[in-house]
Amino acid sequence: MKPLEGMLVISVEQAVAAPLCTARLADAGARVIKIERSEGDFARKYDQAAGGASSYFAWLNHGKQSMVLDFKQDEDAALLHRLIGQADVLVQNLAPGAMQRAGFGSNEMRTRNPTLVTCDISGYGEAPELAHLKAYDLLVQAESGLIEISGGPGEPGRIGISLCDIGAGITAHAAVLEALLLRERSGEGSGVAISLFDVAAEWMSVPFVHQVHGEGAPSRSGLHHPSIAPYGAYETGDGVKTILSIQNEREWQRLCNEVFLQADMAADRRFNSNNQRVKNRAALDEAIGKVLGALNASEFRKRLGAAKIAYAGLNNVADLAAHPALRHREIVVGGGAALALPAHPVCWAGLRAHGASIVPEIGEHSALIRAEFADD
Numbered sequence: 001m002k003p004l005e006g007m008l009v010i011s012v013e014q015a016v017a018a019p020l021c022t023a024r025l026a027d028a029g030a031r032v033i034k035i036e037r038s039e040g041d042f043a044r045k046y047d048q049a050a051g052g053a054s055s056y057f058a059w060l061n062h063g064k065q066s067m068v069l070d071f072k073q074d075e076d077a078a079l080l081h082r083l084i085g086q087a088d089v090l091v092q093n094l095a096p097g098a099m100q101r102a103g104f105g106s107n108e109m110r111t112r113n114p115t116l117v118t119c120d121i122s123g124y125g126e127a128p129e130l131a132h133l134k135a136y137d138l139l140v141q142a143e144s145g146l147i148e149i150s151g152g153p154g155e156p157g158r159i160g161i162s163l164c165d166i167g168a169g170i171t172a173h174a175a176v177l178e179a180l181l182l183r184e185r186s187g188e189g190s191g192v193a194i195s196l197f198d199v200a201a202e203w204m205s206v207p208f209v210h211q212v213h214g215e216g217a218p219s220r221s222g223l224h225h226p227s228i229a230p231y232g233a234y235e236t237g238d239g240v241k242t243i244l245s246i247q248n249e250r251e252w253q254r255l256c257n258e259v260f261l262q263a264d265m266a267a268d269r270r271f272n273s274n275n276q277r278v279k280n281r282a283a284l285d286e287a288i289g290k291v292l293g294a295l296n297a298s299e300f301r302k303r304l305g306a307a308k309i310a311y312a313g314l315n316n317v318a319d320l321a322a323h324p325a326l327r328h329r330e331i332v333v334g335g336g337a338a339l340a341l342p343a344h345p346v347c348w349a350g351l352r353a354h355g356a357s358i359v360p361e362i363g364e365h366s367a368l369i370r371a372e373f374a375d376d
Helices: 017-027 055-061 074-085 106-112 137-143 163-186 196-203 205-213 249-259 263-267 274-279 281-292 297-306 317-321 366-372
Strands: 008-012 031-036 065-068 089-092 117-122 191-195 231-235 241-245 310-313 328-332 338-342
Touching: 008 017, 008 074, 017 031, 017 055, 017 089, 017 117, 017 163, 055 338, 065 366, 074 106, 089 106, 089 163, 106 117, 106 191, 117 163, 137 163, 137 196, 163 191, 163 196, 191 196, 196 205, 231 281, 241 297, 249 263, 249 297, 274 281, 297 310
Parallel strands: 008 031, 008 089, 031 065, 089 117, 117 191
Antiparallel strands: 231 241, 241 310, 328 338
């Protein structure tokens, strides 16, 4: 038995954040009814990489039911009220105020259904002065300062995935679960609200502290950690980069003595603490470069492993696809194409894997749901 079996989730959702939240709820056994416009969630058309379907949509919407509904029409509005009236959870990520103006504001819905948990996901919250701003992932990365601390010294860089959207979706999922736990204790539903900006800003706490309370935010440092050294990518004589991580002085001593075979480096006053190594990073990197120029990646990584120093290869996506740690799940998109995607990251002890999960076509379940929730 899955933990959320028997629960009904209604989601007026699009793009990434809300669909990821409800995808996690569906994985946990909840029935998720996805409300779409007649043209469908616009993420359906982002690309065609998933067997002709959108990679985003296939990842985030398998296992759900799709219903086309126009709640600006009286009959469909009444149907949506009936759906929400029987739901355990309502999730939405339309523009701020859109659901309220349509008569489906979270407070009103919880008044009608006192055990309902509502989750509103927005870009910047409900502040009136920001209501006009559209909030797509890259825009929030920019507004939150995330881009400014990412990339190399010469140019800021976007995080390579929709990080703010994903973070908001995962945060919303956790908040909904907390609200459901509270309902178990109180017997009443509650409302939670998450914004992409709040998530990104909270993740920026360390550079924020440096900026506001310290000596200024760390500068962009590419493949090196801004406040720990050595922690980053180092190239061996064969041109291959390996990322290594030193977290304490014991590891630094082992790195110098057992990997670099350089006892003098371990004793060098410029490098005898993390703060000193960060302060003298250029000299440190030069000293490491001289040692590694005489090694190939295989020998370097062998020494790192023997010395119990954390390291990683600088992989590409093709390397990920062949990685021995990668687990898969199977989904089926329109036309019957079966695709292997990275598996859900949570492993339940003793729970066997289920069969393939289906990605719904636009409105695939509309007739079924209309009949089930018809006005008697």
